[in-house]
Amino acid sequence: MKKSGQPTINDVARLAGVSKKTVSRVINQSPLLNSDTREKVQAVIADLGYIPNPQARALALRRNFLIALIHDNPNAQMVLRVQQGLLEVLRDTEFELLVHPVDRGAPDMRDEIRRFLERQRPYGVMLLPPISENDLLADLCTQIGCRYVRMGSATFDDPAHMVSSNDREAVRGAIDHLLAAGHRRICMIAGPHGFRSAFERQQGYEEAMEAAGLGVQRTWIAQGNYQFESGMRAAERLLDLSPRPTAIFSSNDEMAAGALHIARQRGLDVPEHLSIVGFDDTSIASHLWPPLTTVRWPIATMARAAALKLIGEDEEDDAEPSEPTMFVSTLIRRASVAKPQA
Amino acid sequence: MKKSGQPTINDVARLAGVSKKTVSRVINQSPLLNSDTREKVQAVIADLGYIPNPQARALALRRNFLIALIHDNPNAQMVLRVQQGLLEVLRDTEFELLVHPVDRGAPDMRDEIRRFLERQRPYGVMLLPPISENDLLADLCTQIGCRYVRMGSATFDDPAHMVSSNDREAVRGAIDHLLAAGHRRICMIAGPHGFRSAFERQQGYEEAMEAAGLGVQRTWIAQGNYQFESGMRAAERLLDLSPRPTAIFSSNDEMAAGALHIARQRGLDVPEHLSIVGFDDTSIASHLWPPLTTVRWPIATMARAAALKLIGEDEEDDAEPSEPTMFVSTLIRRASVAKPQA
DNA sequence: CTTGTGACTGACACCGGTTTCCGTTACCCG
DNA sequence: CGGGTAACGGAAACCGGTGTCAGTCACAAG
Numbered sequence: 001m002k003k004s005g006q007p008t009i010n011d012v013a014r015l016a017g018v019s020k021k022t023v024s025r026v027i028n029q030s031p032l033l034n035s036d037t038r039e040k041v042q043a044v045i046a047d048l049g050y051i052p053n054p055q056a057r058a059l060a061l062r063r064n065f066l067i068a069l070i071h072d073n074p075n076a077q078m079v080l081r082v083q084q085g086l087l088e089v090l091r092d093t094e095f096e097l098l099v100h101p102v103d104r105g106a107p108d109m110r111d112e113i114r115r116f117l118e119r120q121r122p123y124g125v126m127l128l129p130p131i132s133e134n135d136l137l138a139d140l141c142t143q144i145g146c147r148y149v150r151m152g153s154a155t156f157d158d159p160a161h162m163v164s165s166n167d168r169e170a171v172r173g174a175i176d177h178l179l180a181a182g183h184r185r186i187c188m189i190a191g192p193h194g195f196r197s198a199f200e201r202q203q204g205y206e207e208a209m210e211a212a213g214l215g216v217q218r219t220w221i222a223q224g225n226y227q228f229e230s231g232m233r234a235a236e237r238l239l240d241l242s243p244r245p246t247a248i249f250s251s252n253d254e255m256a257a258g259a260l261h262i263a264r265q266r267g268l269d270v271p272e273h274l275s276i277v278g279f280d281d282t283s284i285a286s287h288l289w290p291p292l293t294t295v296r297w298p299i300a301t302m303a304r305a306a307a308l309k310l311i312g313e314d315e316e317d318d319a320e321p322s323e324p325t326m327f328v329s330t331l332i333r334r335a336s337v338a339k340p341q342a
Numbered sequence: 343m344k345k346s347g348q349p350t351i352n353d354v355a356r357l358a359g360v361s362k363k364t365v366s367r368v369i370n371q372s373p374l375l376n377s378d379t380r381e382k383v384q385a386v387i388a389d390l391g392y393i394p395n396p397q398a399r400a401l402a403l404r405r406n407f408l409i410a411l412i413h414d415n416p417n418a419q420m421v422l423r424v425q426q427g428l429l430e431v432l433r434d435t436e437f438e439l440l441v442h443p444v445d446r447g448a449p450d451m452r453d454e455i456r457r458f459l460e461r462q463r464p465y466g467v468m469l470l471p472p473i474s475e476n477d478l479l480a481d482l483c484t485q486i487g488c489r490y491v492r493m494g495s496a497t498f499d500d501p502a503h504m505v506s507s508n509d510r511e512a513v514r515g516a517i518d519h520l521l522a523a524g525h526r527r528i529c530m531i532a533g534p535h536g537f538r539s540a541f542e543r544q545q546g547y548e549e550a551m552e553a554a555g556l557g558v559q560r561t562w563i564a565q566g567n568y569q570f571e572s573g574m575r576a577a578e579r580l581l582d583l584s585p586r587p588t589a590i591f592s593s594n595d596e597m598a599a600g601a602l603h604i605a606r607q608r609g610l611d612v613p614e615h616l617s618i619v620g621f622d623d624t625s626i627a628s629h630l631w632p633p634l635t636t637v638r639w640p641i642a643t644m645a646r647a648a649a650l651k652l653i654g655e656d657e658e659d660d661a662e663p664s665e666p667t668m669f670v671s672t673l674i675r676r677a678s679v680a681k682p683q684a
Numbered sequence: 685c686t687t688g689t690g691a692c693t694g695a696c697a698c699c700g701g702t703t704t705c706c707g708t709t710a711c712c713c714g
Numbered sequence: 715c716g717g718g719t720a721a722c723g724g725a726a727a728c729c730g731g732t733g734t735c736a737g738t739c740a741c742a743a744g
Contacts, residue, residue: 006460008730019694024732032691051460055400056730059699064397076422076625087443096462099441101429118348119393120438228629257629264631283418284626287570287599289606351701361723366702376721398700401729687744698733708723714716 007048016044027052054094064123065095067310068146070113070137071128072104074226075254077282078299082128082151085303095311098122102131110136117144124310126303129153133196149306153197155326163306163325167197167279170295170329171204172211174249174277177293177331179212182339183247183275187220189234189259191251195226201251201279220245224255231258239266239274246275246340253278253285253294260288260336271338281332291334298327349390358386369394396436406465407437409652410488412455412479413470414446416568417596419624420641424470424493427645437653440464444473452478459486466652468645471495475538491648495539497668505648505667509539509621512637512671513546514553516591516619519635519673521554524681525589525617529562531576531601533593537568543593543621562587566597573600581608581616588617588682595620595627595636602630602678613680623674633676640669 013020018041025033026041044050058064067090073079087097100116102109109131117125117140125141125148132150138157141148150157153167178186188205191198206216222237224230231250235258238245250256256278260270268274270290278285281296305325355362360383367375368383386392400406409432415421429439442458444451451473459467459482467483467490469476474492480499483490492499495509520528530547533540548558564579566572573592577600580587592598598620602612610616612632620627623638647667 010730020731021694021733022692025693028732032693034692037692049460051457053401053730054461055397055406056699057732058397059395059401059701060730060732062699062732076418080418080422083441084443087441094461097441099425099429099439101426115393118391119396119436228625254629261629261631283570284629287596287603287626289603289631362701363703363724364722367722370702374721379722395700398729399702401731402700402702404702404729685744687742689740689742691739691741693736693738695736696734699731701729703728704726706724709721711718711720713718 006053007050009050009052012041012044012048012050015048016041064121065093066098066120066122067095067124067126067307068098068100068116068120068122069126069128070100070102070116070131072102072109072131073128075252075280075282077284078280079128081299082126082303085300086126086307088300089304089307089311093311095123104131110140113137114140114144117141117146122146124148126306126310127151129197130195147310149309151302151306153200156196159325160309163302163309163327165297165302165327165329167200167297167329168204168207170297170331171201171249171279172208173331174279174295175205175208175212177333178247178249178275178277178337179208181247181275181337184214184340185220185243185245186214186247186249187222187238187241187245189231189238189248189250189255190221190223192223192225198226198251205249224251224258226252226255228254228258228261231255232262233258235259235262239263239268244274247277247337248274249277249279251279253280253282253292256292256294257284257288260292271336273341275337275340277337285332286334288336290336293334293337294332295329296332297329302327348395349392351392351394354383354386354390354392357390358383406463407435408440408462408464409437409466409468409649410440410442410458410462410464411468411470412442412444412458412473414444414451414473415470417594417622417624419626420622421470423624423641424468424645427642428468428649430642431646431649431653435653437465446473452482455479456482456486459483459488464488466490468648468652469493471539472537489652491651493644493648495542498538501667502651505644505651505669507639507644507669507671509542509639509671510546510549512639512673513543513591513621514550515673516621516637517547517550517554519675520589520591520617520619520679521550523589523617523679526556526682527562527585527587528556528589528591529564529580529583529587531573531580531590531592531597532563532565534565534567540568540593547591566593566600568594568597570596570600570603573597574604575600577601577604581605581610586616589619589679590616591619591621593621595622595624595634598634598636599626599630602634613678614683617679617682619679627674628676630678632678635676635679636674637671638674639671644669 009020009023012023125146127150132152150162152164155162155164190202209216222234224234248259256276263270263274278292278294281294285292285294351362351365354365467488469492474494492504494506497504497506532544551558564576566576590601598618605612605616620634620636623636627634627636
C-alpha cells in the first residue's frame with residue numbers, strides 16, 4: 001500500500017528507524033554522526049536506491065548544483081572541447097552542466113542573460129570568448145551572486161575569475177617560426193574588431209614584425225570574422241598584393257582553411273608558393289591538406305581548470321595565491337610552412 | 343525594512359492586492375481569470391522583475407523544465423548543430439538544456455544514465471545516435487517516466503518517439519549520382535559495426551550497386567569508425583585494390599576527408615583520378631579542397647522537431663497521427679565528383 | 685550523587701511555490 | 715427572485731529536503 005513513486009527521505013528514515021534529519025546528515029556528510037547510524041542509514045539508502053531530489057535540496061539549501069556555460073561562439077570545435085573539459089571535471093561531482101548559448105548580435109543579450117541567471121541562479125557560470133570579454137556580463141554575475149570564470153586570450157580581470165592564455169606571445173612564436181624559415185612578406189588575417197583575442201593576436205604579429213625590423217604594413221593585414229568565408233575574402237585581398245606575400249598567418253584555423261581554399265583556387269601550392277599558419281589547432285587543422293602548422297590553444301585544459309575554480313571551495317575574501325591559471329599555447333609544426341621560393 | 347533578496351510570490355500578491363493563489367494562476371496561465379486582474383498582476387510582476395523560483399516550482403509541480411541531451415558522439419559538428427536546433431526551440435520557452443555526454447565504452451554506462459535520470463528527472467530526454475539506437479536506454483526513459491525522443495537513421499520505434507531520416511534512400515541517390523557520372527568501380531567506406539546509421543548507409547550502397555547490376559564485392563567495402571584517421575586507413579586499403587576504384591562513397595564526411603587526405607598523399611587528383619562522396623554535410627565538407635559532394639543530413643531541423651515533440655502537449659495515449667517525423671536528406675553536388683578517366 | 689560536558693539525535697519551522705477545500709461576492713438568466 | 719456560474723480569497727497542507735534548537739544519553743569531574 002506504499003505509494004509507488006521514488007523513495008523519499010521519509011521512507012529512508014522510517015526504514016532505518018531514524019529521523020529524516022539524521023538521514024539528511026548522512027547525505028550531507030555531517031561529521032557528528034555515530035558511525036553505526038551512518039552505516040545503517042547508508043545501507044537503507046543503497047537498498048532502496050534512494051536519490052535525494054535535487055530540486056528540493058536546491059530549495060532548502062538556497063543553492064543548486066548547476067554550472068552554466070554561456071557562450072556565443074562561432075566555432076563548434078571549440079565549444080565542444082570546452083564542454084568536454086568541463087564535464088570531465090563535473091562527471092564525478094553532483095554538478096550538472098546547463099548550456100545557454102546567446103546571440104551576440106541581439107541588443108537585449110544582456111537582459112536575456114540576466115533573466116537566465118536570475119531564473120536559474122546557477123552556482124557557477126562559465127563565460128566563453130568572445131562574450132567573456134564583456135565586463136558588464138561579469139558584473140552581472142557578481143551582482144546576481146553567481147561565481148563565474150571567464151576564459152580569455154589575456155588576463156583582464158581578477159585572476160581568480162580568469163582562465164587565460166597568452167596569445168600574444170604564442171603568435172610571436174609563430175611569426176618567429178616563419179621568419180626563421182626565411183619569410184619576409186608575412187601577411188596576417190586578423191580577427192574581428194572588438195575581440196580581445198583578435199587584438200592580442202594582432203599585437204603579437206605586429207610586435208614580432210617590428211622586432212624583426214620589418215615594420216607593420218597596414219595593407220598586409222586583412223580582417224575577417226573568424227569564419228571560413230571571411231578567411232577566403234581576406235586571402236583574396238592579400239594574394240592580390242604585389243609583390244605577393246610568401247606567408248600568411250591567420251588568427252584562427254578556420255580562416256586559415258579559407259585562405260588555403262583560395263590558394264588552391266588560384267593554383268598556388270601550399271607550402272611551396274605560400275606558407276600558412278593558423279591558430280587554435282582545432283581538428284580541421286590536421287585534416288586539411290597539407291596539414292596545417294598552427295598554434296595549439298589548450299582549450300580543454302583551460303576548461304578543466306575553470307570547472308575546478310567554479311566548484312572549488314575557495315572563499316571569496318580569501319587571498320588566494322591565484323594559482324597558475326595562465327596556460328601556454330604551443331606551436332604545432334605540420335606541413336603548411338616551407339622556405340619561401342626565391 | 344523589506345528583505346532585500348529576490349521578490350517572492352508573496353511580494354507580488356501584496357503589491358497587486360491579490361492572493362498568491364491568483365498570482366500563481368497568472369503564472370500558470372489558468373484560463374478562468376479576469377483579464378483585468380491578469381494584466382494588473384502581470385504589471386506588478388514586470389515592475390518587480392519577479393521570476394518564480396524554478397526549484398520551488400519544480401518541487402510543487404512535481405515536474406521540472408529541463409531537457410536533457412544525452413549523447414556519446416564522436417562528431418563535434420553534429421552535436422553542436424543538435425544543440426543549436428534544440429535551443430532554437432527552447433529559447434522562448436521556460437525550458438533549459440542539460441547536456442550529459444556519456445562514455446559508450448564504459449560498462450556501467452546504463453547505470454550511469456539511470457542515476458542521471460533518476461536524479462534530475464528531466465522532463466524530456468533527447469537521445470543522439472549512436473546511443474539512441476540502444477533500446478535499453480529508451481526503456482529506461484519510459485521506466486523512469488521521462489519523455490524521450492530518439493534521433494536516428496531509420497525508424498525503429500514508435501514514431502512518436504523518433505525523429506529520423508531515411509539514410510538508405512539518400513545513399514542510393516548518392517550512388518546513383520556516381521553511376522550516372524559513369525563510375526562502375528565504386529567502393530565504400532562503411533561506418534562502425536553495430537551502428538544503425540552505418541548499417542543503413544551500407545544497405546543503401548549495396549542496394550544501389552545491385553540494382554545497377556554491379557553486385558557487391560566484399561573487398562570494395564572498408565570499415566571505419568566515423569573518424570578521420572579510420573577514413574585514411576580505409577582509403578589506403580581501397581586504393582591498394584587493383585584495378586583501383588574510380589569513386590569512393592564514405593559513410594560520413596570526416597572519413598571522406600581522411601580518404602581525400604590519402605589520395606593527396608598518393609598524388610591522386612580529386613576528382614580527376616578519384617571521385618569522393620561523403621555524408622552529413624558538416625562544415626568540413628565545404629571547407630575541403632575540392633569541396634565535397636555529400637549528402638546533407640538535416641540535423642538541426644531534426645533537432646528542432648525533436649524539441650517540439652519533447653515539450654509538446656500531446657498526451658501519451660492519444661493516437662497521434664505521428665506527424666511527418668521522417669526527414670529527407672538531399673545530395674549536395676560540389677566538386678569532388680567527375681567522370682571517371684578512361 | 686549531582687552536575688557539566690560533549691556527542692548524537694529528533695521535533696518543528698521553513699525554503700517558495702502549488703493544490704485542495706471551502707467560502708464569498710458579483711453577475712446573469714430564466 | 716431563486717439558482718447557477720465565473721472570478722477570486724483564505725487557510726492549511728504539501729512537495730522533499732535542510733536549519734535551528736532543544737533534548738537525550740553516557741561519562742568524567744566535582
